[in-house]
Amino acid sequence: MKAKVEIINIGDELLIGQVVNTNASWMGNVLSEHGFEVIKTTVVSDERLQIENAITSAIKYADIVLLSGGLGPTKDDITKKVLAEYFDSEMYFNEEAFHNIENLFKSRGFKITGVNKDQANLPEKAKAIPNKNGTAYGMWFDKDEKVIVSMPGVPFEMKTMMEKEVVPRLEEQFKPEKYFQKTIMTTGVGESFLAGLIEEVEDGLPEYIKLAYLPRPGLVRLRLSARGVNEQLIQQEVQAEVDKIVSILGDAIVFGYDDISLEEALAQLLVKQNKTISTAESCTGGHIAHMVTSLAGSSQYFHGSVVSYSNEAKNEILGVHAKDIEQFGAVSETVVKQMAEGAKNKFHTNYSMATSGIAGPDGGTKDKPVGYTWIAVSGPNGTISKAHQFGEHRGRNIMRASLTVLNMLRIMILEDTKC
Amino acid sequence: MKAKVEIINIGDELLIGQVVNTNASWMGNVLSEHGFEVIKTTVVSDERLQIENAITSAIKYADIVLLSGGLGPTKDDITKKVLAEYFDSEMYFNEEAFHNIENLFKSRGFKITGVNKDQANLPEKAKAIPNKNGTAYGMWFDKDEKVIVSMPGVPFEMKTMMEKEVVPRLEEQFKPEKYFQKTIMTTGVGESFLAGLIEEVEDGLPEYIKLAYLPRPGLVRLRLSARGVNEQLIQQEVQAEVDKIVSILGDAIVFGYDDISLEEALAQLLVKQNKTISTAESCTGGHIAHMVTSLAGSSQYFHGSVVSYSNEAKNEILGVHAKDIEQFGAVSETVVKQMAEGAKNKFHTNYSMATSGIAGPDGGTKDKPVGYTWIAVSGPNGTISKAHQFGEHRGRNIMRASLTVLNMLRIMILEDTKC
Numbered sequence: 056m057k058a059k060v061e062i063i064n065i066g067d068e069l070l071i072g073q074v075v076n077t078n079a080s081w082m083g084n085v086l087s088e089h090g091f092e093v094i095k096t097t098v099v100s101d102e103r104l105q106i107e108n109a110i111t112s113a114i115k116y117a118d119i120v121l122l123s124g125g126l127g128p129t130k131d132d133i134t135k136k137v138l139a140e141y142f143d144s145e146m147y148f149n150e151e152a153f154h155n156i157e158n159l160f161k162s163r164g165f166k167i168t169g170v171n172k173d174q175a176n177l178p179e180k181a182k183a184i185p186n187k188n189g190t191a192y193g194m195w196f197d198k199d200e201k202v203i204v205s206m207p208g209v210p211f212e213m214k215t216m217m218e219k220e221v222v223p224r225l226e227e228q229f230k231p232e233k234y235f236q237k238t239i240m241t242t243g244v245g246e247s248f249l250a251g252l253i254e255e256v257e258d259g260l261p262e263y264i265k266l267a268y269l270p271r272p273g274l275v276r277l278r279l280s281a282r283g284v285n286e287q288l289i290q291q292e293v294q295a296e297v298d299k300i301v302s303i304l305g306d307a308i309v310f311g312y313d314d315i316s317l318e319e320a321l322a323q324l325l326v327k328q329n330k331t332i333s334t335a336e337s338c339t340g341g342h343i344a345h346m347v348t349s350l351a352g353s354s355q356y357f358h359g360s361v362v363s364y365s366n367e368a369k370n371e372i373l374g375v376h377a378k379d380i381e382q383f384g385a386v387s388e389t390v391v392k393q394m395a396e397g398a399k400n401k402f403h404t405n406y407s408m409a410t411s412g413i414a415g416p417d418g419g420t421k422d423k424p425v426g427y428t429w430i431a432v433s434g435p436n437g438t439i440s441k442a443h444q445f446g447e448h449r450g451r452n453i454m455r456a457s458l459t460v461l462n463m464l465r466i467m468i469l470e471d472t473k474c
Numbered sequence: 475m476k477a478k479v480e481i482i483n484i485g486d487e488l489l490i491g492q493v494v495n496t497n498a499s500w501m502g503n504v505l506s507e508h509g510f511e512v513i514k515t516t517v518v519s520d521e522r523l524q525i526e527n528a529i530t531s532a533i534k535y536a537d538i539v540l541l542s543g544g545l546g547p548t549k550d551d552i553t554k555k556v557l558a559e560y561f562d563s564e565m566y567f568n569e570e571a572f573h574n575i576e577n578l579f580k581s582r583g584f585k586i587t588g589v590n591k592d593q594a595n596l597p598e599k600a601k602a603i604p605n606k607n608g609t610a611y612g613m614w615f616d617k618d619e620k621v622i623v624s625m626p627g628v629p630f631e632m633k634t635m636m637e638k639e640v641v642p643r644l645e646e647q648f649k650p651e652k653y654f655q656k657t658i659m660t661t662g663v664g665e666s667f668l669a670g671l672i673e674e675v676e677d678g679l680p681e682y683i684k685l686a687y688l689p690r691p692g693l694v695r696l697r698l699s700a701r702g703v704n705e706q707l708i709q710q711e712v713q714a715e716v717d718k719i720v721s722i723l724g725d726a727i728v729f730g731y732d733d734i735s736l737e738e739a740l741a742q743l744l745v746k747q748n749k750t751i752s753t754a755e756s757c758t759g760g761h762i763a764h765m766v767t768s769l770a771g772s773s774q775y776f777h778g779s780v781v782s783y784s785n786e787a788k789n790e791i792l793g794v795h796a797k798d799i800e801q802f803g804a805v806s807e808t809v810v811k812q813m814a815e816g817a818k819n820k821f822h823t824n825y826s827m828a829t830s831g832i833a834g835p836d837g838g839t840k841d842k843p844v845g846y847t848w849i850a851v852s853g854p855n856g857t858i859s860k861a862h863q864f865g866e867h868r869g870r871n872i873m874r875a876s877l878t879v880l881n882m883l884r885i886m887i888l889e890d891t892k893c
Binding site for chain 2: 073077082085100109246247250267269340341342347349351352360362364365414415416417444446450453
C-alpha cells in the first residue's frame with residue numbers, strides 16, 4: 056500500500072497569483088520519487104477556518120499531510136497557532152530553536168526582536184524539526200497513525216527540511232514502494248499522431264505501468280511510470296516498454312530521455328562528434344542562438360550567429376545574392392539556403408542552420424501567410440531545406456521554427472556520422 | 475459581497491511536480507484583479523473519484539468553480555466524461571466545435587483522426603465555450619446559482635478562453651466591485667533601494683491603497699491598487715500616488731507602466747523617434763536580439779545582430795582589432811566598444827548595443843570572475859560603456875546583462891532627443 060500524501064500550501068500571495076506555487080511541484084516531485092503517492096495539493100489563505108478545513112478534509116483520505124507556509128514572525132502568519140489549537144496543545148519555549156534563531160541573527164549582524172523570540176515557542180504535542188536556514192522550526196504531529204507536518208513556506212528552508220528531516224522520517228515510518236519513471240522526449244509530431252503510432256504498445260501496457268503525454272510547445276514528452284516492491288523488476292519492465300516505443304518512433308522523433316532539452320541533445324552530439332555550428336536567423340531573431348548559448352560550455356561548439364533582419368544584412372554580411380532576394384523574396388528556399396551556407400562560411404563551422412519566415416502577426420500574404428517558414432541546415436555534404444506552415448502566434452512560430460531546425464540539424468549529423 | 479472562486483487544476487503531471495502549476499497563479503491573478511475572491515486552489519489527478527470529490531467539496535463554499543486540464547484527446551484525459559456524468563448529461567455532437575477542429579487541422583496541414591473528432595462531443599447541459607487556439611472546447615455548467623466551468627489545461631488556450639469568454643461572462647453574472655491598479659515598471663535598482671527612495675510616499679498612502687513590490691530578474695514592478703464603489707475616485711487617487719512616486723524615481727529608473735516590457739518601452743521610443751538599432755552579442759548569446767524580435771513589428775527598427783561567440787567572429791565580422799582582443803581580452807572595455815561600433819556600421823543603424831562578459835558557470839578568473847560583464851551602447855554622439863558584476867547564475871547573468879544594456883540604450887536615446 057502506497058502512503059497517500061496531501062500537500063497544503065498556505066498563503067494569500069499564492070491564491071492571488073503574486074507568487075507561483077513552485078513549492079507544490081517541488082514537493083510533489085520529491086515525494087513521487089520516494090514512492091509516496093501525492094493525491095492532492097491545496098492552496099488556502101492565511102485564515103484559521105480555511106486552514107482547519109483543509110487539514111480536516113485532507114486527513115480523511117491522506118496518510119500524510121504536509122503543510123508549508125504561514126510560519127513567519129508577522130501577524131498574518133497564523134499556521135502555528137491554528138495547529139496548536141487544532142491538536143489541543145499547549146505551547147512551550149524550545150531552547151534549541153531559540154539558539155538557532157540567535158545564531159542566525161548573529162551571523163547576519165541583526166538584533167533579535169520580540170516577535171523573533173516568539174518563534175521559539177512550539178506546541179508540546181509536536182516534535183520539533185530543525186531549520187538551519189531560517190527562524191521557523193518545523194512541527195511534526197502524530198495522530199491516529201497519520202502524520203501532519205508543518206514547514207516554512209520559504210522555498211530553500213522548506214527544501215532543506217524536506218530532504219534532511221521530513222522525507223527520511225516518512226520513509227522510516229511508511230516504508231514506501233519503489234517508483235520508477237522514464238520520459239521519452241519527442242519532437243516534430245503532435246500528440247494525437249504519436250498516439251496513433253504507438254497505439255498497440257499503449258493498449259498492451261500492463262496495468263501498473265502508466266503512460267502520460269506531456270506536451271510542450273514543439274515537443275511531446277512521453278512518460279512511462281510504475282510502482283512496485285521489486286525495484287529491479289519494475290525498472291526492467293518500464294525499460295522494455297520504452298524500448299518498444301523508441302523502436303517504433305525512431306531517432307528522428309525521439310531525441311533523448313528524462314527532460315533533456317533538444318539543444319542539450321544536439322550539444323551532446325556535437326561534443327561527441329567534435330563538430331561546430333553557427334546560425335543565420337531571420338524570423339527566429341536570435342532565439343536559436345539564445346537556446347544554444349543558454350547551455351554552459353556552448354562556446355566549445357557554437358561560433359556565432361548572424362541575425363539578419365534586414366535584406367541588406369542578408370546580402371552584405373551573409374552573402375545572399377541581392378537579385379535572389381529580389382526575385383524569390385526573403386522567405387524562400389533559395390535565400391534560406393544561401394543564409395545557411397553564408398553562416399557556415401563566415402563562422403568557419405562544420406554545420407549551420409538558417410530560418411526565414413513570416414513570424415507574424417503582420418506581413419503575411421496569400422502565397423506566404425503568417426507562419427510560413429523556410430528552414431535550412433548545411434553541412435559538409437551539402438545543404439537541405441524545407442518549408443513549414445506554423446501557426447498564427449508569433450512567439451510559438453519562433454519557438455517551433457527554432458525546434459524544427461535544431462532537430463533537422465540533429466538528424467543531419469546523425470546521418471553524416473552513421474557507419 | 476465578493477463572489478468566491480475555487481480553482482481546480484486537473485493533471486497527474488502537476489501532482490508529481492513535472493509541471494509547475496502556473497495556471498493557478500495566472501487565474502488567481504486575473505480573478506483578483508476583476509474583483510473576485512479566490513478562496514482555494516486544488517490540484518487533483520486525472521481520476522474520476524478525485525475530480526468528483528473536488529467539485530463536490532468546492533461547490534460547498536465557492537460560488538464559482540473553475541477547472542482546467544484533462545480535456546485532451548488522449549485516454550488519460552477524462553474531465554469531460556466525468557463532468558457529463560456528474561451533471562447527469564447526455565452528449566451531443568457540436569458542429570461549431572467540429573468546424574473549429576477542422577480549421578485548426580487544416581491550417582496545420584494535419585489529418586483529423588477519430589479521437590480528434592470525438593473532441594466535438596459535448597455535454598448537452600453545458601454551454602459550449604469556443605477555443606480558437608485548440609481542439610478542446612470549454613464547458614459552462616449552471617447549477618443552483620453556482621457556476622462550474624471547465625477549460626483546457628494548455629496555458630495559452632486557457633488564458634485566451636478566460637480573457638475572452640469566461641471572465642466577461644462571470645462579470646456579467648456576479649457584478650464584482652470595481653478594482654483599479656496601476657503598475658510602475660522600474661529597472662536598474664533593487665527592491666530595498668527603491669523602498670528607501672519612496673518611503674515617505676509609502677508611509678502616507680491612504681489605507682485603501684495598497685502598494686506591492688513585485689520583483690522579477692532585473693526589474694521591480696511597483697503595483698498600486700485600490701478597490702471601491704466609485705470607480706472614478708479610486709482611479710484618480712491611485713493615479714495621484716503614482717505621479718508622486720514617478721516624480722521621485724525619474725525616467726532612468728521608470729521605463730513604463732502596467733507590465734510593459736523594457737523592450738516594448740524601447741520599441742515605442744524608437745518608433746516615435748524614427749531610429750534604428752542593431753546588436754553585437756557575446757555573453758548574451760542572442761538573447762537581446764530575441765527579446766527585441768519577440769515584438770511584432772520589430773523589423774521596423776531592428777536591423778540585426780551579430781552573435782560573436784568566437785574571437786574570429788568579433789574580428790572578421792564586427793571588425794574588432796585582433797590585437798586588442800589579444801591585449802585586453804574579449805571581456806574588456808576596448809573590445810565591447812568596438813563591437814558596438816562594428817554592429818552600428820555593419821547594420822547601418824542609428825544606435826547599437828554590445829555585451830561581452832563571463833556568463834558562467836565556467837571561464838571565470840580572479841580578475842574577471844563569473845558575472846563580470848562589459849556593456850556598451852553606441853549612437854550618433856558616441857559610444858559609452860560600463861562594467862558590471864552580475865551573479866553566479868548563467869541564465870540570470872544573461873537576463874541582467876540584456877536588461878541593463880537595453881535600459882542604457884533607452885536612456886541614451888532619451889538624452890539625445892531631449893530639447
